[in-house]
Amino acid sequence: MNVPKSASIVIIGGGVSGCAIAWNLANRGIKDIVLLEKDTLANGSTGRCGAGIRMQWAAEKNCRLAQYSVEFFENGNEILGYERDIEFEQSGYLIVAANEKEAEQFKKNVKLQNSLGIPSVYLTPEEAREIVPLLDTSQFVAATFCQKDGHLNPFHTTDAYAMAAERLGVKKFKHTEVIGIEVKNGRIESVETTRGRIATNIVVNAAGGWSKAIGAMAGVDIPTYVQRHQILVTEPLEPVFSPMVMGFSYNIYIQQVPHGSIIMGRSDNTEPLDFRTTSGWKFVEEMTKTCSKLLPALRTANVLRQWAGHYCMTEDAQPIYGPAPGLEGMYLACGFSGHGFMLAPATAQLVSEMILGEPLTIDVSDLDVGRFERRELVFEHSVV
């Protein structure tokens, strides 16, 4: 199956961001959109992520982006007309503070979140244990909880967006790799793929870990890099706790998903900075150690599988939204640094508004790619 000879917009990347942007644009009546994916949908960061959705952030912008996205996911099956289930379970996020300093920051976070309408609460360790009885309360000094956070299935969500987009006329091509981008007089002219050439003036670079390589094809330097992240999953168990339990200094996120399996992940700055998705021993050792400390009862649960994916990182661990500098026609939606899945509805809304020159629902003008050169980085401390 060859690609069409021309398109109004070519979206590169069949992860959740690319599919959501395709749907959002088509839903506004834009025709002749082409979505390109070099492998299968959700095969990069989306399909390998921890599947958590949260609104508990330390920076106002992230709170707003997440809030917009949660409201979308609450109605996701209906809005996208999805006949399966995206499995949005608002089972909450319980975030533990390992020390007083972290607890002080958490108080500020809750105050900010509440001012925006996010219903998070500050808890003592005993109150936290009422929500997750498996917690060892001697291991933390305070916690915050937001019931509206939760879990969402990345495969079904990506599929729901892609199928809704296709019903609105978007042409989706799996197993179709971009191999070149033609630029003339500073303007995009066409995209070359393994299934033919598409004339277009607008390209959305939602290629995640490959966004830098896509930029390079058009002669633009996009300051993203990849880092491997690992997760492990246990056998399915009877329900024992439902919220995502997270600790920033503990470096853990752990949740029993609706199916019964317990998923846990952590970060490690010594992980390789390349596309390796192999599994490592160090991860499983560190991960099980932290897990046994915080939730000792899980020591006897069987580990079924570990897997790996990569974060598409930026220097300040914040996404890049907006036009590529010095090149007319390329819009960036990349560098999500581990939280692209949960922000997809906001990403789709904002990138569509940028392409169509409409006012932005949430001001993200400071998340442009130029911030790295200007040294105006936007830091967010609440990340694993």
Place this chain on the structure above:
Amino acid sequence: MLINTGVPTREQIELRLPSPERRARGPYAMVECFQEIPCNPCSTSCPFDAILPMGDINEIPAIDLDRCTGCGICAGVCPGLAIFIIDESKGDGTASVTIPYEFRPLPEKGEMVRAVNREGDVIGDAVVTRVLLSKKTKTPLVTVRVADEHVHEVRFFNLIDNKTVCDKTSSKIEEEPKTDDTACATDDDEIILCRCEGITLRTIRDLIREGYTTVDEIKRISRAGMGPCQARTCGPLIASEIARMTGQPVAEIQPSAHRAPVKPMPIEFFLGGDSE
């Protein structure tokens, strides 16, 4: 007259129709609520604030069609079954109506039904293109495709006794890989292919027909292969089913990734002697 018959007049309907541009753009909600009654779930349930807030709960709903995406949540929550989702954007001589349907049995996707107008008369045939079971609204939303000129008339459908399933309108079918239909229609369909997760051959075949033609894609959507055996049993079986249905050699079907540990191991095993 509406007050006597419960049927709105043509003029009343025409006054509610969006502009031709909006109608061509995509699905929209058609609110056929004509009497002031104390009722507002449509307005409070709309995720896009397209059904405007009511100052007085008796007000007739007003809709901002620029915000409406035709998602159908209002149609599912309206206790009067007075909201329909109309999609006239296809441009191929057909259009679709989404109807809140409170009866059992539900029709199947692809099934032929009799299209019924507001008076209750059969005015032609229709094909069911979607049956959406919403956890949120609890009312099934059934979308039927009808001839363009009937889209503002059809508001219900009757099931046909000898049901016929016609796949003509399903866009998925065009991409369907070549299949051996006689082989697919046997009782084999009930065989459990993935024993850890209880996934039947029928589910696997349905997914292959829908265009999921790699082992990993099928695993991600159905969970086949995610259980304790880690696809050791079902993985090769799924690969051979894909090969059979798509006509590719089985050697060319990419297997799913194999991951550590080789067999399930308890968390405490990994702690070693180094535990603090």
